[in-house]
Amino acid sequence: MEKKITIAIDAMGGDNSPNKIIEGLSLFLKKNIQNDDFLINLHGDKKKIEIELNKFSISNKLIKIIHSSTEVSDDETPLTALKNSKNTSMWNCINSQLEGDADISLSAGNTGVLLVISRMILKMMSQLSKPALAGLWPNKNGMNVVLDLGANIECNDENLVEFAELGSALYKSLYPDDKPLVSLLNVGSEEIKGTEILKKAYKKLNNLSNENNFIFKGYIEGNKIMDGGANVIVTDGFTGNIALKTAEGTAKFITDNLKKTLTENILTKISLIFSYFALKKFKNRLDPRKYNGAIFLGLNGPVVKSHGGTDAKGFYHSIDLCYKIVKGKLLVQIKNNLNHLKNDKL
Amino acid sequence: MEKKITIAIDAMGGDNSPNKIIEGLSLFLKKNIQNDDFLINLHGDKKKIEIELNKFSISNKLIKIIHSSTEVSDDETPLTALKNSKNTSMWNCINSQLEGDADISLSAGNTGVLLVISRMILKMMSQLSKPALAGLWPNKNGMNVVLDLGANIECNDENLVEFAELGSALYKSLYPDDKPLVSLLNVGSEEIKGTEILKKAYKKLNNLSNENNFIFKGYIEGNKIMDGGANVIVTDGFTGNIALKTAEGTAKFITDNLKKTLTENILTKISLIFSYFALKKFKNRLDPRKYNGAIFLGLNGPVVKSHGGTDAKGFYHSIDLCYKIVKGKLLVQIKNNLNHLKNDKL
Numbered sequence: 001m002e003k004k005i006t007i008a009i010d011a012m013g014g015d016n017s018p019n020k021i022i023e024g025l026s027l028f029l030k031k032n033i034q035n036d037d038f039l040i041n042l043h044g045d046k047k048k049i050e051i052e053l054n055k056f057s058i059s060n061k062l063i064k065i066i067h068s069s070t071e072v073s074d075d076e077t078p079l080t081a082l083k084n085s086k087n088t089s090m091w092n093c094i095n096s097q098l099e100g101d102a103d104i105s106l107s108a109g110n111t112g113v114l115l116v117i118s119r120m121i122l123k124m125m126s127q128l129s130k131p132a133l134a135g136l137w138p139n140k141n142g143m144n145v146v147l148d149l150g151a152n153i154e155c156n157d158e159n160l161v162e163f164a165e166l167g168s169a170l171y172k173s174l175y176p177d178d179k180p181l182v183s184l185l186n187v188g189s190e191e192i193k194g195t196e197i198l199k200k201a202y203k204k205l206n207n208l209s210n211e212n213n214f215i216f217k218g219y220i221e222g223n224k225i226m227d228g229g230a231n232v233i234v235t236d237g238f239t240g241n242i243a244l245k246t247a248e249g250t251a252k253f254i255t256d257n258l259k260k261t262l263t264e265n266i267l268t269k270i271s272l273i274f275s276y277f278a279l280k281k282f283k284n285r286l287d288p289r290k291y292n293g294a295i296f297l298g299l300n301g302p303v304v305k306s307h308g309g310t311d312a313k314g315f316y317h318s319i320d321l322c323y324k325i326v327k328g329k330l331l332v333q334i335k336n337n338l339n340h341l342k343n344d345k346l
Numbered sequence: 347m348e349k350k351i352t353i354a355i356d357a358m359g360g361d362n363s364p365n366k367i368i369e370g371l372s373l374f375l376k377k378n379i380q381n382d383d384f385l386i387n388l389h390g391d392k393k394k395i396e397i398e399l400n401k402f403s404i405s406n407k408l409i410k411i412i413h414s415s416t417e418v419s420d421d422e423t424p425l426t427a428l429k430n431s432k433n434t435s436m437w438n439c440i441n442s443q444l445e446g447d448a449d450i451s452l453s454a455g456n457t458g459v460l461l462v463i464s465r466m467i468l469k470m471m472s473q474l475s476k477p478a479l480a481g482l483w484p485n486k487n488g489m490n491v492v493l494d495l496g497a498n499i500e501c502n503d504e505n506l507v508e509f510a511e512l513g514s515a516l517y518k519s520l521y522p523d524d525k526p527l528v529s530l531l532n533v534g535s536e537e538i539k540g541t542e543i544l545k546k547a548y549k550k551l552n553n554l555s556n557e558n559n560f561i562f563k564g565y566i567e568g569n570k571i572m573d574g575g576a577n578v579i580v581t582d583g584f585t586g587n588i589a590l591k592t593a594e595g596t597a598k599f600i601t602d603n604l605k606k607t608l609t610e611n612i613l614t615k616i617s618l619i620f621s622y623f624a625l626k627k628f629k630n631r632l633d634p635r636k637y638n639g640a641i642f643l644g645l646n647g648p649v650v651k652s653h654g655g656t657d658a659k660g661f662y663h664s665i666d667l668c669y670k671i672v673k674g675k676l677l678v679q680i681k682n683n684l685n686h687l688k689n690d691k692l
Contacts, residue, residue: 195499195500223592246596253486262624273617275617
């Protein structure tokens with residue numbers, strides 16, 4: 001019998017927790033009623049968690065509660081986190097990986113603190129110089145992995161090459177039937193464009209490009225990210241964070257405008273009767289909750305950060321993401337890719 | 347009698363020229379039939395231009411053709427431009443400002459070449475260290491000026507402060523009844539976030555903030571660009587270029603999806619009968635042609651770059667932009683703002 005996938009969840013992180021955490025979990029359990037290859041460890045206030053489990057009628061032998069009497073506050077800063085966060089639900093959730101009790105950790109709590117204590121507890125893989133925060137981003141043909149989204153605001157060419165290997169490994173763990181196609185985000189697609197750091201990374205990635213690890217597709221411009229020509233988009237954390245948030249802001253601006261337009265008078269309201277189901281599908285395709293979950297890569301164990309403000313459905317998607325990542329053997333994929341990096345002459 | 351606003355247009359730049367240039371001009375003339383405070387100088391192949399003027403029945407005493415026998419090719423690189431572009435329609439168009447024959451130049455031709463020869467001919471204002479490319483970007487309440495969009499891929503704090511002054515001057519020339527509200531694009535809104543360069547620029551802008559030049563609103567994240575809390579968004583050319591193109595790509599992805607959704611079956615097609623006029627307004631509000639025209643700021647004369655691929659309507663908007671910029675006395679506004687910069691202790 002294969003070892004079960006164990007997901008450690010910080011039940012106390014984010015807005016409206018543990019309620020939305022447990023409601024999200026109930027959605028996950030419903031969708032995976034046929035599967036018994038996983039276990040869920042819930043870290044947090046035992047009493048509060050039990051109340052919510054009862055509310056959603058969850059009495060499942062796949063669930064375990066591990067009590068923590070404190071939690072990380074939203075106001076905590078990364079600077080004081082190490083001192084103040086010990087034995088919080090977030091800390092215990094991550095620490096359980098170190099003790100072999102879980103394969104992955106998930107929290108919707110304070111991002112800065114999560115990054116700091118994850119790195120402290122799980123430590124960086126020795127072959128790497130920086131960890132990265134990766135996210136999912138839809139494209140015309142399916143999904144992109146984009147990294148770094150803000151863990152490192154300044155990066156050199158070596159970091160970018162490592163991000164390409166990490167991102168490709170994540171892509172392979174999530175989409176095992178697809179090839180990772182790596183592109184470097186830049187202000188033009190010609191080889192002469194961009195900073196010296198990008199030019200150096202371009203050369204190295206070109207040399208590393210192969211069928212087993214990733215195919216390097218060169219530079220990509222911001223307006224092509226969603227075209228599907230590449231599916232692993234590599235950039236520094238400053239640019240990645242701004243690109244992602246700008247895309248979010250643009251999407252919101254357009255859909256808010258659309259909503260206003262389609263409810264502005266009696267005629268448009270009638271039109272909604274006819275387009276209701278189609279627009280529902282459209283909305284569903286663009287639903288940001290489907291992409292909820294940023295993956296902290298490069299540590300000796302994967303950590304997933306859910307949006308603090310998401311709801312139960314969003315949190316369900318981040319549990320699902322954790323399940324797929326472990327099922328796709330992310331850590332094995334990363335080790336393979338880092339061996340490739342080490343063996344190759346750069 | 348006040349001196350007329352003279353706009354020099356490179357009639358040969360961009361796809362499908364001079365046809366779209368002249369069609370765009372005919373739209374401009376129709377909209378400004380009541381105004382006689384402007385003159386248009388068309389630079390390019392006299393015969394070709396005359397054919398198009400006849401096609402659109404333009405025989406206007408406000409139009410003058412200045413013949414150029416050559417034009418800048420799309421394949422020309424900035425490196426060889428200085429040697430090869432002399433006496434092209436683009437060169438003559440910009441050069442006419444130097445000779446006092448025009449107040450502003452407009453071209454839809456090769457961007458790299460336009461930036462290089464504009465800078466060479468018009469020279470940078472002596473108080474500045476770098477010029478910047480600024481664009482218009484819609485927000486919830488109206489319009490943003492965003493800069494730099496790619497003229498400088500690496501910038502220091504001094505450059506960013508200059509961009510704030512240039513962008514505010516542009517904003518005041520376009521929207522004289524509004525106050526410029528400057529924000530620095532960053533990965534977080536707290537003062538401790540971002541690179542050292544941003545932190546230094548933040549302090550300087552905070553000191554410069556005043557009612558006469560601009561109000562500094564601090565850092566802004568990518569998802570807030572369109573919220574209307576700021577209207578002059580300052581960033582380096584690398585980040586600005588990627589943010590703008592990512593927004594363009596996201597808008598296209600969503601509107602393509604929406605189009606597909608609303609034509610996917612007979613019901614949705616019926617819905618369009620009821621929502622037709624509302625959706626037309628929605629489309630019009632987001633039409634990228636309305637924001638066509640990047641403004642090259644910091645030279646001793648303004649130069650506007652139209653998208654090469656735009657159509658007549660897009661080109662009309664860039665002519666209109668030129669007209670408004672000169673009417674709003676951009677150069678006077680810039681000089682005022684640069685005096686402020688010089689007089690203030692940074």
